[in-house]
C-alpha cells in the first residue's frame with residue numbers, strides 16, 4: 685500500500701466517511717447542492733482575488749485603486765475558500781480512494797497552495813505600492829506576480845474540472 689492509499693484507507697475507516705456517505709445518499713439533492721456550492725465559490729474566487737490581479741495587471745477596472753479593491757473583495761476570497769474546502773472535503777471524505785488515487789487531484793492541490801502563496805505575496809505588494817489612493821501602474825515584479833496569480837487560479841479550475849476526466853489523461857493500469 686502506498687502513502688496515498690494508506691491515507692485513503694484511514695479515511696474510509698473513519699466515522700467521517702460513514703457520515704458524509706450517509707448524508708450524500710439520504711439527503712435529497714445533497715450531491716448536486718454540494719457541487720453547486722463548490723462552483724458558486726469558484727465564481728467568487730474569480731470575482732475577487734483574480735479580479736484584483738487583473739486590475740494590477742492593468743487589464744480590468746483601471747479607475748479602481750487596487751488597495752481599495754483588496755479591502756472590499758478579499759473577504760469574498762477567504763469566505764469562498766472556506767466553502768470550497770468544506771464542500772470539496774465532503775466529496776473527498778465520502779470517496780477517498782477515487783480522489784487519493786487520482787493524480788489530477790494532486791496537481792490541483794499543488795496549484796491551489798501555489799495560488800494561495802502568490803496571492804498573499806501579491807496582496808503584500810499592493811499594500812506596499814499603493815499606500816495612498818493615487819492611481820498608478822504597478823511595477824513589473826508586481827505585474828509578474830499578478831500574472832502568476834491569474835495563471836495558477838485558472839490551473840486550479842482546469843484541474844478541478846479534469847478530476848472527473850483523468851482517465852482520458854492516464855490509461856487505467
Ligand code: HEM
Pocket residue numbers: 719722723726729765768769771772773775776783796837840841842843844845846847848
Ligand atoms: C481544499 C480545497 C478543495 C477541495 C478538497 C476540492 C475538491 C474537489 C472535488 C472532490 C471535486 C469533485 C471532482 C469530481 O468528482 O468530479 C472538485 C471539483 C472541482 N473543483 Fe475543487 N476542491 C477544492 C478547492 C477548489 C478551488 C479553490 C477551486 C477553484 C478556484 C476548485 C475548482 C473545482 C472545479 C472547477 C471543479 C469541477 C466542478 C464541476 O464541474 O463539477 N476547487 N473539487
